[in-house]
Amino acid sequence: MTLSKMNRSNMSLSSRRRAxxxxxxxxxxxxxxxxxxxxxxxxxxxTLLASFRHGTEARLPPLPPWPANGISLDSYRSLxxxxxxxxxxxxxxxxxxxxxxxxxxxxSVLAGYGFSRYRFPLKNVLFVLIIATLMIPFQSILTPLxxxxxxxxxxxxxxxxxxxxxxxxxxFSVFMMRNAFDAVPKEIEEAARIDGxxxxxxxxRVLMPLVLPGIATVAIFAFLNAWNEFLAALVLLSSNExxxxxxxxxxxxxxxxxxxxxxxxxxxxxxMTLPCLxxxxxxxxxxxxxxxxxxxx
Amino acid sequence: xxxxxxxLTDIRKxxxxxxxIHGIDLRIAEGSFVVFVGPSGCGKSTLLRMIAGLEEVxxxxxxxxxxxxxxxxxSDRGIAMVFQSYALYPHMSVRENLxxxxxxxxxxxxxxxxxxxxxxxxxxxxxxxxxxxxxLSGGQRQRVxxxxxxxxxxxxxxxxxxLSNLDAxxxxxxxxxxxxxxxxxxxxxxxxxxxxxxxxxxxxxIVVLRDGRIEQAGTPREVYExxxxxxxxxxxxxxxxxxxxxxxxxxxxxxxAGSEMSVPVTGEGLQIGEKVSFGARPEHLFVTDGGAGCIxxxxxxxxxxxxxxYLYCQLADGQPLIAEYRSGPxxxxxxxxxxxxxxxxxxxxxxxxxxxx
Ligand SMILES: Nc1ncnc2c1ncn2[C@@H]1O[C@H](COP(=O)(O)OP(=O)(O)OP(=O)(O)O)[C@@H](O)[C@H]1O
Ligand SMILES: [Mg+2]
Numbered sequence: 001m002t003l004s005k006m007n008r009s010n011m012s013l014s015s016r017r018r019a020x021x022x023x024x025x026x027x028x029x030x031x032x033x034x035x036x037x038x039x040x041x042x043x044x045x046x047t048l049l050a051s052f053r054h055g056t057e058a059r060l061p062p063l064p065p066w067p068a069n070g071i072s073l074d075s076y077r078s079l080x081x082x083x084x085x086x087x088x089x090x091x092x093x094x095x096x097x098x099x100x101x102x103x104x105x106x107x108s109v110l111a112g113y114g115f116s117r118y119r120f121p122l123k124n125v126l127f128v129l130i131i132a133t134l135m136i137p138f139q140s141i142l143t144p145l146x147x148x149x150x151x152x153x154x155x156x157x158x159x160x161x162x163x164x165x166x167x168x169x170x171x172f173s174v175f176m177m178r179n180a181f182d183a184v185p186k187e188i189e190e191a192a193r194i195d196g197x198x199x200x201x202x203x204x205r206v207l208m209p210l211v212l213p214g215i216a217t218v219a220i221f222a223f224l225n226a227w228n229e230f231l232a233a234l235v236l237l238s239s240n241e242x243x244x245x246x247x248x249x250x251x252x253x254x255x256x257x258x259x260x261x262x263x264x265x266x267x268x269x270x271x272m273t274l275p276c277l278x279x280x281x282x283x284x285x286x287x288x289x290x291x292x293x294x295x296x297x
Numbered sequence: 298x299x300x301x302x303x304x305l306t307d308i309r310k311x312x313x314x315x316x317x318i319h320g321i322d323l324r325i326a327e328g329s330f331v332v333f334v335g336p337s338g339c340g341k342s343t344l345l346r347m348i349a350g351l352e353e354v355x356x357x358x359x360x361x362x363x364x365x366x367x368x369x370x371x372s373d374r375g376i377a378m379v380f381q382s383y384a385l386y387p388h389m390s391v392r393e394n395l396x397x398x399x400x401x402x403x404x405x406x407x408x409x410x411x412x413x414x415x416x417x418x419x420x421x422x423x424x425x426x427x428x429x430x431x432x433l434s435g436g437q438r439q440r441v442x443x444x445x446x447x448x449x450x451x452x453x454x455x456x457x458x459x460l461s462n463l464d465a466x467x468x469x470x471x472x473x474x475x476x477x478x479x480x481x482x483x484x485x486x487x488x489x490x491x492x493x494x495x496x497x498x499x500x501x502x503i504v505v506l507r508d509g510r511i512e513q514a515g516t517p518r519e520v521y522e523x524x525x526x527x528x529x530x531x532x533x534x535x536x537x538x539x540x541x542x543x544x545x546x547x548x549x550x551x552x553x554a555g556s557e558m559s560v561p562v563t564g565e566g567l568q569i570g571e572k573v574s575f576g577a578r579p580e581h582l583f584v585t586d587g588g589a590g591c592i593x594x595x596x597x598x599x600x601x602x603x604x605x606x607y608l609y610c611q612l613a614d615g616q617p618l619i620a621e622y623r624s625g626p627x628x629x630x631x632x633x634x635x636x637x638x639x640x641x642x643x644x645x646x647x648x649x650x651x652x653x654x
Contacts, residue, residue, distance in 0.1 A: 185382060185384065187380045187381075187382050187383075187384035188384045188385075188386060188387075190349075190351050190371075190378075190380070190384065191378070191380065191384040191385075191386075191445070192386070192397075193351065193370075193371045193372065194349065194350075194351075194371045194372055194376065194377065194378050194398070195372065195397050195398030195401050195445075195449075196370075196372035196398055196401035196402050197397075197401050198370070198372075201401070205397075206386060209388040210387065210388060
């Protein structure tokens with residue numbers, strides 16, 4: 001009786017000690033995580049807070065970076081006075097970026113599938129050639145691109161810009177999608193063929209869900225690159241109302257009559273960051289898996 | 298009712314310029330269980346995949362139930378296939394995995410449900426229907442893969458080494474399950490395996506392949522007892538048949554490792570003094586106290602397996618030989634014994650490998 005009691009108290013003592021140890025380990029782990037997260041989030045937070053300062057405050061040195069005299073949308077209002085208005089430019093950017101994502105995903109899924117599964121002459125040469133274009137700095141082909149677009153009547157058009165972005169995005173995307181399809185066991189596809197899934201049905205019902213991580217990766221890269229791209233947009237677009245956000249930001253940053261409206265700059269940065277965050281948060285789970293799949297294969 | 302479930306006529310297959318299947322003719326009776334065996338790379342999978350329609354034939358014709366299916370799509374051939382790697386759709390539940398083929402064929406929902414229910418009852422996977430393949434054990438996955446084949450109600454089941462990813466114990470129970478399935482469903486089944494036991498126990502007919510050719514096709518008893526040639530003799534049975542260099546002495550007699558013995562062979566066309574091979578299975582050799590027609594052998598090594606014992610011996614002329622020894626006084630390495638084999642279990646093969654009768 002006493003023995004078993006002692007045993008029990010012993011056990012509870014040791015288990016309590018173990019629990020305390022686990023708690024300490026866990027809190028260290030989480031504290032470190034929180035610190036790192038704060039470190040990375042701080043710039044975003046500072047920009048976002050600063051963008052809500054009063055118009056008069058915005059011209060002062062950015063210390064403290066948060067609004068001291070209450071929240072105001074002055075910065076956003078003054079941002080809207082640049083170019084054709086911030087809505088128009090945001091719309092332009094969104095249009096170009098989303099179209100780039102859609103076209104890139106469509107083409108690279110089909111191309112990746114073809115490269116992964118079909119046998120055709122010069123397949124590997126073609127693939128290496130596509131990958132090799134990654135080595136060409138795109139600034140160096142900007143002039144020919146400009147001329148080609150002009151010939152096609154696509155200069156100063158968002159569609160033309162989209163085509164350029166898709167072209168630049170494709171080598172990496174095709175490579176990514178080929179890896180993703182290569183990682184899908186051939187037997188799954190064969191089982192589906194026996195089950196009567198053919199061609200596009202096979203692609204959409206069976207294979208697409210399996211390469212979703214790859215698609216997410218391709219989509220994120222396409223979106224971010226198209227959203228942030230500056231040089232091609234500056235060169236290929238010539239009218240004010242067609243500019244994308246990075247070009248607008250250039251104008252904002254340059255200021256008027258020598259005076260830079262830092263409030264507007266902060267507001268612009270906030271506007272530009274938000275969609276990237278949204279896209280990344282939506283797709284990050286797949287994105288991580290996509291990079292892994294590419295890594296081991 | 299068709300007599301023949303599957304007929305292969307002069308099937309050939311080349312990958313590029315390399316021919317790997319060299320003209321295969323085979324008739325498979327409806328409802329029978331046929332097993333393809335052969336060394337790795339002999340073309341078992343390729344042949345099975347051509348029947349499935351996953352691989353195009355380079356030449357020849359395939360008929361299933363009297364219908365020429367050579368150029369049909371896999372889904373239109375009335376076949377179902379079970380892969381070694383299961384090949385389940387990882388993003389679908391077990392239920393969706395089973396139903397997928399029927400959905401593709403636009404089967405009515407009620408019918409799909411009934412068939413999925415029936416198949417999962419046969420395979421005892423009813424309680425797993427809502428799980429994903431990733432949440433199943435290997436054995437359960439293989440059941441689902443078999444279930445996916447069953448719901449299609451195929452004329453022919455094709456299995457490509459379906460059990461080789463399972464551990465030994467599970468393999469035995471799944472083997473028995475597949476035999477039961479064949480008895481219950483009565484479909485034609487074609488089964489590829491490396492495993493001798495699976496081949497012998499499951500098959501109505503064993504097809505032994507080598508380098509893209511059929512070496513022999515027959516019942517398990519036929520290929521075991523009357524192998525058509527040295528290759529089949531050596532391939533079927535474990536441990537393999539002893540094949541010893543021998544010399545034909547004429548008159549139904551040969552000399553093996555210095556001893557003379559009679560063989561049940563007429564020896565037509567054989568020259569006296571011609572080299573032949575003498576075959577005797579380890580399990581047919583027995584220890585005698587000497588006398589006519591026995592071979593003296595020195596035991597190099599004895600392997601004790603409990604119920605039985607394998608004696609690794611060396612003959613007078615240095616040839617190795619394995620004998621199975623079931624009971625009797627203990628035999629240790631280093632001792633010399635006399636081995637004999639019953640007259641009707643002695644096999645003789647010509648220099649070209651063909652069985653002599
Ligand atoms: N897609 C292919 N391209 C080129 N050669 C191939 C292809 N598939 C198979 N082969 C060749 O065909 C031959 C037969 O292959 P197969 O897979 O049918 O052998 P197997 O008998 O199934 O072997 P295992 O027992 O190892 O599975 C092999 O020599 C192989 O190299
Ligand atoms: Mg094989």
